[in-house]
Amino acid sequence: MIPPGFENRLFTAAQSRDIDRRTIEELGIPGFTLMEVAAQRAADHIFEMQPGPVRVLSFCGKGNNAGDALAVSRLLLMKGFSVDVCLALGKTGMSADAAANLRILEKMLEADPELPLRFFEGVLPGRVYCTVIDGLFGTGLQRDVTGPLAEMIAEINRWQARVFAMDIPSGLHADSGAVMGTALQAHTTLMFGTAKAGCYLGRGAALSGKRVLCPLPFPAHLLREAEGAVLRSLSPGGKPQLENKLRKLREGREVRHKYQNGNVYVLGGSPGLTGAVILTAKAAWSTGCGSVQVFTTPEVSPAYDAHFVDITRKMIPGDGSGLFKADAVRAVAEVIAARPGVLVLGPGLGTHPETAAAVRQLLRLVKAPVVLDADGVRALSGHTEKLPDDLRLIVTPHPGEQEQLLGFSIAQPEQLAQALNHFPCRDNMVFLAKGSPALLATRNECRITTYDTRIFSRTGFGDVLAGLMAGMLSRLPDSTVTAESMLDVSALAMLESYARATCQHESAVSPSAPEAGGMF
Known part of the structure; x- marks a missing residue:
């Protein structure tokens, strides 16, 4: 549930990270737990939008955004979906929570080799998908996306698939909504805990598609104490x-x-x-x-x-x-x-x-x-x-x-x-x-x-x-x-x-x- 008074509040990347950090450090809620809550709410929404068991592509980078996508992939897998995981940047150097979610998927496949789960490193699987989970880049992106990653994004955009972005579409600046070289076109953006300003500004309004706020257990006082300008959405x-x-x-x-x-x-x-x-x-x-x-x-x-x-x-x-x-x-x-x-x-x-x-x-x-x-x-x-x-x-x-x-x-x-x-x-x-x-x-x-x-x-x-x-x-x-x-x-x-x-x-x-x- 979103705390009263914050239904239309928007947050910068720095504000969002600070709220996340303080929730972990001051309240003692582990980051992995927050990621699991976010993934459950995202998976529920995806299942409502795409109830039939289909094969989905989970497009992952290395950060916590990838962890979100991997956790969502696991939950969809348990609902009967087939999942192809593209580790666009490989397995090394992943954030701790992302690596933990990857290990869970690998163990599930080891325990059940018939599970409809496949992994691909550094390349797209070579087929067209109707549903994509976007977990390549999150709110921390500060440089232009170029080279093979830009080519992968362009290829996915050509599919005109139903792309569900985790927190923010990959390639979009989380504060300004500027396109950092290139960006994925999302059908739905599932914003975790806080509504990201970049999904409303600049190109973000168009690239984010339908914006859905997935509440996390952030206490109201942390939302209220976020430093910086107060940003709010204005809707009918x-x-x-x-x-x-x-x-x-x-x-x-x-x-x-x-x-x-x-x-x-x-x-x-x-x-x-x-x-x-x-x-x-x-x-x-x-x-x-x-x-x-x-x-x-x-x-x-x-x-x-x-x-x-x-x-x-x-x-x-x-x-x-x-x-x-x-x-x-x-x-x-x-x-x-x-x-x-x-x-x-x-x-x-x-x-x-x-x-x-x-x-x-x-x-x-x-x-x-x-x-x-x-x-x-x-x-x-x-x-x-x-x-x-x-x-x-x-x-x-x-x-x-x-x-x-x-x-x-x-x-x-x-x-x-x-x-x-x-x-x-x-x-x-x-x-x-x-x-x-x-x-x-x-x-x-x-x-x-x-x-x-x-x-x-x-x-x-x-x-x-x-x-x-x-x-x-x-x-x-x-x-x-x-x-x-x-x-x-x-x-x-x-x-x-x-x-x-x-x-x-x-x-x-x-x-x-x-x-x-x-x-x-």
Whole structure:
């Protein structure tokens, strides 16, 4: 059983090894016993997926990952399976527990020569298998896989077999999800004791296939005391828990008027780019907040005439260009100060240098929480050190905007944690790195999406997401708007966006499906 509170926690290789070591040393549970528990749970799962007695290949290296595979092989053998064991690196130099499991198999074959068990050293057996147990490399891999081992992996991948990876697919980096030269494509990855971050990041999300956590008798305090950043998975199944958590925060807010039920301000739009504001404002309104107001110049305002009924407009000074510039900054800040709310800054705003300068000036003046998106993110590039330290900020870049802002497009949790240190408002900040997977990070925690975020690869998704975030955040009492609650709101908005996108996608591909709601 997984200890309560750790169902969605992810761990690095170092954290996992430390938990394993402390369980052995401090609790006195032998490593061989932990391996046996892991193997039993893995074998049970494999038997559920592949109940018929078939011939399987057990693809083994030298470490404890090989020990897991060998123990699983023994348990499947006892269920009537035929097993061919490929000792890809030979018998010498195996870890103690792996060698012990190998000796058990050898003794079983000595006692019963008719047992459907064969051993091969350094080569694949020369036939195609439908089921493979992957125990070549585990979480300790730090160098590229090359030579004969890479060729073996390529050959197994060509079979398109049902590969059950022990802990992590061979060739995958356990922390980053990077492919170390080459990697096996798993059908199912059976993660032992802890969910490995590399199975969710980078290529790991695709190469791990179905991810199954096999609990080990790790005490909760060791999981809790794991040093380093807290990583969590973000899955649709966690949506009710987030909704309940935010509902409890909202209970502390007295609502007697629409302006006490959450105010959202949207500052964006420029000639030819008003659609982004429309999507953002309508998404915010759909969350149930009390009011949504759009700041607009007189030149751009007519573009909204056919779209806004419930959403009001606030005119700001313009110079005839339709762009947001310095002369409008103070007017915007004063409106928000008079009736506090949440500001969405950036959708369709444009990248004119004077507009970018006005964005930075406004961020120094406004006291409200800000969701910074699109052109607002671009305006911040090279100027993060000038932000006030008390600004409450959610930044939502796509990979291109992120590269412009931080210098890298593909994010890793530790990179984001380090990057946030360059923001003066780092203690009041959430960073959403869009991508597949998407990462939501504060200085102390990172959440990684477990679902297929490619469904979000559509024009306007970021605008809708920004509106949902702002709408949800606006309904919380101001005193509760912290980095933690902003992280929860961002996570819930992601899951709500996923639900809406999935609904619309299913409607689009099914002529008989009802019309989908939402803003996509």
